[in-house]
Amino acid sequence: MSDNILALEGVTKIFNAGTLDEKRALDHIDLKVVPGDFITIIGSNGAGKSTLLNVIAGTYLPDDGRIMIAHQDVTRAPEHRRARYIARVFQNPTMGTAADMTIEENLSIAELRGKRRRLKWGVTEARRKRYSEILKVLDLGLEDRLKQPVGLLSGGQRQSMTLLMTTLTLPQLLLLDEHTAALDPRTAAKVIELTETMVTQHKLTTLMITHNMNQALRYGNRMIMLHQGRIQIDVQGDEKQQLTVREVIDKFGTTLKDETLLACGPTPS
Ligand SMILES: Nc1ncnc2c1ncn2[C@@H]1O[C@H](COP(=O)(O)OP(=O)(O)OP(=O)(O)O)[C@@H](O)[C@H]1O
Numbered sequence: 001m002s003d004n005i006l007a008l009e010g011v012t013k014i015f016n017a018g019t020l021d022e023k024r025a026l027d028h029i030d031l032k033v034v035p036g037d038f039i040t041i042i043g044s045n046g047a048g049k050s051t052l053l054n055v056i057a058g059t060y061l062p063d064d065g066r067i068m069i070a071h072q073d074v075t076r077a078p079e080h081r082r083a084r085y086i087a088r089v090f091q092n093p094t095m096g097t098a099a100d101m102t103i104e105e106n107l108s109i110a111e112l113r114g115k116r117r118r119l120k121w122g123v124t125e126a127r128r129k130r131y132s133e134i135l136k137v138l139d140l141g142l143e144d145r146l147k148q149p150v151g152l153l154s155g156g157q158r159q160s161m162t163l164l165m166t167t168l169t170l171p172q173l174l175l176l177d178e179h180t181a182a183l184d185p186r187t188a189a190k191v192i193e194l195t196e197t198m199v200t201q202h203k204l205t206t207l208m209i210t211h212n213m214n215q216a217l218r219y220g221n222r223m224i225m226l227h228q229g230r231i232q233i234d235v236q237g238d239e240k241q242q243l244t245v246r247e248v249i250d251k252f253g254t255t256l257k258d259e260t261l262l263a264c265g266p267t268p269s
């Protein structure tokens, strides 16, 4: 048996099949992911990045191919049946947390989610103490605001909370879809640092979509680039370490016409 935590074989997703709007969003994707892989994903608008995460999570079922998570064939499994393997963070900071509930209630729910045992819901003194400890790691002062509704927090604080909550259950797969795109540059930088800390500390197998090529090259051990539903670049290890934004642009710039290029920032020499 292979040690892949995730394997896609020939995964194809076609939207609006047989109509004028037919779109082959994923075209025979083969991808094998081993535990601890931190993979960054780049590609133009409409390249198929979000669709890739959506078929892995079961939001959409593929039209062809096979998807295995933790050696289980989940190709036809609905989203809720895969939820215990997967944590996701999206672009919109309001999506990962419940605004009307307090910080400690959100953490408590996150902790119990996916647990089969019937644990009592509610915030015990012991839990409160532990939440306070883990919130300190964020260095945002949230440990003193446990009883405040999450809706009062800023976007960056909420994305940080969402990330922290994903680590409470230690998912087999963490899927990040431009999770810093809605934040101002400074906050985005902090959240990306936090992401790296959590991913490495907990050895979380992670797929992270970003439009920032510097980020894509700097973080993770592997980078893939999608173009028209296919994997066009797949680099890892030393090869990825040595790759520069300039090289990617020189080789593939014509397929990266959008903000992926603009978001590169100054090209490191
Ligand atoms: N639910 C849907 N119904 C119809 N077409 C869709 C749907 N979701 C995605 N598509 C189409 O599939 C293609 C891939 O979309 P996807 O959202 O995966 O791109 P992306 O790489 O995430 O782009 P972006 O960088 O803009 O987020 C696009 O042409 C898109 O219009």
Ligand SMILES: [Mg+2]
Pocket: 049, 050, 051
């Ligand atoms: Mg997308």
